[in-house]
Amino acid sequence: MENKKNILLVEDDDSLGYLLTEYLQIKGFGISWAKNGNLALQKLEKEKFDLAILDVMMPEMDGFTLAEKMKLTYPEIPFIFLSAKSLKIDVLKGFSKGAVDYLKKPIDEEELVIRINILLKNLSQPEIESSSREEIHLGKYSYKPQQQTLGLGESKVSLTSRENELLRYLTSKQNEICTHKELLKNIWGTNDYFTRRSLNVFVSRLRKYLDKEPSIKIENIHNTGFIFRI
Numbered sequence: 001m002e003n004k005k006n007i008l009l010v011e012d013d014d015s016l017g018y019l020l021t022e023y024l025q026i027k028g029f030g031i032s033w034a035k036n037g038n039l040a041l042q043k044l045e046k047e048k049f050d051l052a053i054l055d056v057m058m059p060e061m062d063g064f065t066l067a068e069k070m071k072l073t074y075p076e077i078p079f080i081f082l083s084a085k086s087l088k089i090d091v092l093k094g095f096s097k098g099a100v101d102y103l104k105k106p107i108d109e110e111e112l113v114i115r116i117n118i119l120l121k122n123l124s125q126p127e128i129e130s131s132s133r134e135e136i137h138l139g140k141y142s143y144k145p146q147q148q149t150l151g152l153g154e155s156k157v158s159l160t161s162r163e164n165e166l167l168r169y170l171t172s173k174q175n176e177i178c179t180h181k182e183l184l185k186n187i188w189g190t191n192d193y194f195t196r197r198s199l200n201v202f203v204s205r206l207r208k209y210l211d212k213e214p215s216i217k218i219e220n221i222h223n224t225g226f227i228f229r230i
Contacts, residue, residue, distance in 0.1 A: 005120055006030040008052040010040040010066065011082070012059060016105075020053075023109045029116070037061025041069065049077050051120060054099075056083035056090070067097040075148055075158040078119065082107065095198035096205075098160035100188075122189045136171055138230060139213035143171065150209055157209050162187070166202050170218065170228035179225035 007024060011017040012035050021031045032047055034040035036058050052070065056063035063081060070079060080101040081094040094102040100119055103112065136143040142151040148164040150157045159167065165187045170178060180196060188195045203218055203226060210216045217229045 004028060004030050005050040006032065006048060007116070008040060008043060008047075008049045008077075009033045010035075010037065010052065010058070010063065011055045012036055012057075013055070020109070020112070024113070024116075027113050037063070037066035037069075040066055044070070044074055044077075051116065052077055052079035053082050054079055056081055056085050056094070064093065064097055067094075067099065071098050071160055072158070075160050078161040080115075080119070082112075092197055092201065096201050098162060100162050118189050122187070138171065138210070139215050141210065141213055141216075143167065152212055159209075163202060163205060163209075166199075167206055170206075170226065174228050174230060177221055177225050177227050181225075183225065 007029050009017065009020055009024070009031055011020065011033065014035075017033050017035065021033045024031050032043050032049070034043050038060050040052075040054075054063040054066055058066075063083065067079060067081075070077060078100045079098070080103060081099050082103045082105060083090070083094070084105040086104040091102045101115060103115065134144065134146065136145065140152055143149075144151070145164060145168045148159045148161070150159060150167070166183070169183065169187060180199065183199060184190065184195050188199070203220075207218050210218075213230075215230055217227075219227045219229060221227060
């Protein structure tokens with residue numbers, strides 16, 4: 001495989017961790033397996049990854065806590081959860097932590113590879129025209145899509161890959177209606193129940209990040225989508 005993608009797998013189950021490591025390597029991915037969150041953080045300090053797959057229930061540090069630490073220190077690395085915790089509240093919590101996907105155990109290995117390839121393809125698509133600029137001024141804010149940062153004065157927010165994709169898309173369509181279907185297709189690549197719910201979570205987070213600028217509004221158009229106004 002050209003331009004081999006490196007994946008961090010964080011899974012405490014020896015059997016599943018070994019199985020996924022072997023299978024993903026056969027499929028051409030570079031895999032680094034960590035059996036808990038602390039070991040994962042050590043690997044993140046030393047290696048470069050294109051994607052992380054996180055279990056939720058782990059000793060020493062659970063996957064949600066690891067995701068929070070990754071968002072602070074490595075916001076450029078997208079991550080997905082692969083977990084037996086499959087209740088709706090768990091899935092929504094996973095998306096609220098910044099995950100680009102939430103997959104439920106047990107998962108078919110072929111399906112996992114398909115999901116990974118779709119995610120990596122979507123994340124590596126050429127940036128839309130407005131986001132090619134080094135800096136976008138949004139009222140008081142300085143938005144740098146390539147660096148995934150949103151600055152206000154001396155403070156700066158590091159955006160996750162999904163937050164950055166969504167803000168980048170909305171700013172490219174200022175004062176235009178972006179339908180739910182359009183956003184989900186272009187950013188998530190799917191339009192199922194959980195991604196529709198996670199879209200609302202991500203919009204709420206962007207509103208919070210931008211709440212110091214009264215002129216900026218992400219308006220909800222009932223049963224249709226959103227409009228980014230400035």
